[in-house]
Amino acid sequence: MKYTGGSVILFGCGTEVAVAQARVSTREVVxxxxxxxxxxxxxxxxxxxxxxxxxxSRRSLFRRFGSKEDILFSEHDELFTTVARYLDASPDDPLTAVHSAARMVFQGYLRDPEITLPRYRLVRAHPRLRDREVAMTARYQSAFSHYLTERSGAGLSLASGVVAASVIAAHNHVLRSWLRDPGEEEEAVWARFDDAMAYVSTAARPLLEPGSGARPGRVLVALYPSDADNDEVLRRIGSALEPDAF
Amino acid sequence: MKYTGGSVILFGCGTEVAVAQARVSTREVVxxxxxxxxxxxxxxxxxxxxxxxxxxSRRSLFRRFGSKEDILFSEHDELFTTVARYLDASPDDPLTAVHSAARMVFQGYLRDPEITLPRYRLVRAHPRLRDREVAMTARYQSAFSHYLTERSGAGLSLASGVVAASVIAAHNHVLRSWLRDPGEEEEAVWARFDDAMAYVSTAARPLLEPGSGARPGRVLVALYPSDADNDEVLRRIGSALEPDAF
DNA sequence: TCCTATCCTGGCACTGAATGCCATGATTCG
DNA sequence: CGAATCATGGCATTCAGTGCCAGGATAGGA
Structure with a gap:
């Protein structure tokens, strides 16, 4: 182990005692x-x-964190490297892997409300910090996009970018609602997260299917209630396929 | 007009002559x-x-631009306010308006390569400037998202966020390719831009249709070649609707 | 055990961004 | 012409961030 040495002066009983002192952890500083x-x-x-x-010491703070802002976002950085490593080694199909990666990011927020909640309040108040937060999520988005392009074929870079953006948007949608109201049941939050992910990935999967091409000739998207009759759905789709409907 | 007065000392013929001097324009400084x-x-x-x-003077630079970074992105700011005003007053249907707004942003880059191209090189080299650039596009995305939510109904905020993210992603996709190769025919660039916009807006429009709800019970997305037979498409959709297929 | 290379730490000095204060000059309005 | 307003620029100050250097701790080898 590193940094187990050193000594600190404790004041007690009128005597000064040298005691083993651990290095102040990153988390304590944050x-x-x-x-x-x-x-x-x-x-x-x-x-x-x-x-x-x-x-x-002031000098060591700069050495360990880089800047004052970086103190606020230091573990965000760690999380990013973790997620990036995960993606790199993921054997799943691309969209599922990205889905899981987004889940990891979300988990990173939920796991540490002691830091993420006050940070959210700070970010809302200070434009510079907001920019920084935005840049962090953009890094995830960029990583997702590159990963999808790599795994799905270079011809799908537009689709990959759109899908990555959609996943991040859905993630942020649920995240913001939690940050605004962190009191909600964790189970309910996760349910909404999974709903949002299913919402985008259902729509996104066809975009990344091999053979569909980056720019399909025709696209049809249908939304309908769960209790809708299949025949009724088919009938409506049929009418939507009429030349003048598109 | 403002700032038409003032005087500057010109050195010529051994005499000093007072001459009218216009205020140094923002563009000149940039x-x-x-x-x-x-x-x-x-x-x-x-x-x-x-x-x-x-x-x-150094002091006036800080007053007029705010910071050193802001000099680089000053007209980006102006463009944003222009786009925001346009959206606010737009009578078109929401998705078309956002499409046009994205077009304005893209136009803002193409119009001014003298600034946007060197800025792109700087942004690629310096992480802090990159973060700043990302934050700028995030502002557009946020504006688009809020606009869509406002016009499409509050129940569609997730869909609005996803659509806005997709539009920005498509915009950035084409923009990056132009920034990397600005020599391309402007007409061809615009064609690719419109293709990318059509790609996302075709898929996005149904998501924002009133009555579809923020979280539909079932979503179906179909991509197929332009020459596909309607009956064949319907047959495949019908089989996709089988309980075990979803 | 001792010596040495390495690493982390903290103190010091310095550059430069950014801000507050204030006087001056220009523009506009009455 | 006079007064109010505003942009400007000079000056001083705070503070983030960096380079340099010395001291102390740790790990590895003789």
Missing amino acids: LAAVGLFTEYGFERTTMDGIATATGV | LAAVGLFTEYGFERTTMDGIATATGV
Whole structure:
């Protein structure tokens, strides 16, 4: 193990005692920083303030996190590398793999409300942080798109981009609703997430089918209630196929 | 008109002559800054350097543009407000309006290669600028999504988000190919743009039809060649409707 | 056990972005 | 012509971010 050494002066009983001190973990720093950002605002919190609050020197904070913003999004970065590795090694069919990857991202938010919830409030208040958050999700979208293009064939890069964008949009749709109301039952949240994913992937799968081509001659999309009669559906589709209907 | 006054000292024939000087336009500043960024790199170009190069004081640069990055994206901002205003006043049906709005954005790039092309190179080289570019397109996407939700009914917010994301993805797909190869015939570029838009809007329109609901019980998407027989299409759809097929 | 290479840390100094304050000059309105 | 308004630019200050360097801890080898 690294960083098990070092010593800290404890004040007690009038004596100073040297005690083994573990390196301040990334998570501890992030939690402290989030607390300061929330209490005093992002701009008004200085790196010096975070340094004194965490006991880590200002210089080391910059070395470990890169920038003040990066402290807020550090584990977002970790999650991204995890997801990217997962995709790279995934044996599933492309769309299912992307679906699972989106699930991992969503899980990353739900798992850590202590950080993601205050971060959401900060992101809403500060345009710069919002841009950063957006850029993070764009990285996922780009990774999804490249993955789909790679696995589905280069001729489908437009379709891949659209599908990736749709998956991310559906993910963000459910995510935002959770961030706004985190009190909801976790089971219900996951149900809505799966609904949204099914919604996009059902519509997306044909776009990525081999042989369909990047630009099909005709596309038909039908939406109908679950209790609709199959014959009725067929009849309506038949009328939709009339030359003047399209 | 504003800023037509002022005077500048010209050195000629050993005499100093006061001459009317127009305020340095935003565009001139942007062009000069882009030139410096390209020549010396974004980080190594200082605001002082831009100030001396343009004749505008450092302080005024910050006042007029907000930040160094903002100089690069200033007219992107203007374009956004134009597009947002257009959407707000658009009498067309929602999807067509969004289609036109995307066209305006694309036009904004094509119209001004002197800025957009070097900016693209800078954006590719610097992660921070890339994030900023991504955030800009996300603003369009968000505007499209809100507009569609507003016009199509609040129950369709998921569909609106997915459609907006798809439109932006298609837009970016064509845009990137142009940025990489700006030499292509403008007509051909527009043809590919319209193809991509048709590709997404054909698939998207049914999602926004009133009465379909935000989460339909069943969704069917069919892609088939233009020369397919209608009866054959119907037969296949009929078999797809069998309980075990879905 | 000792020595050494390596790595992390923190202190210091420096550059440069960004902001607040204020005086000046230009434009517009009455 | 006078007053109000506004953009400008100069100045000082704060603070993010970086380079440099020395000290302490750890791991590996003799």
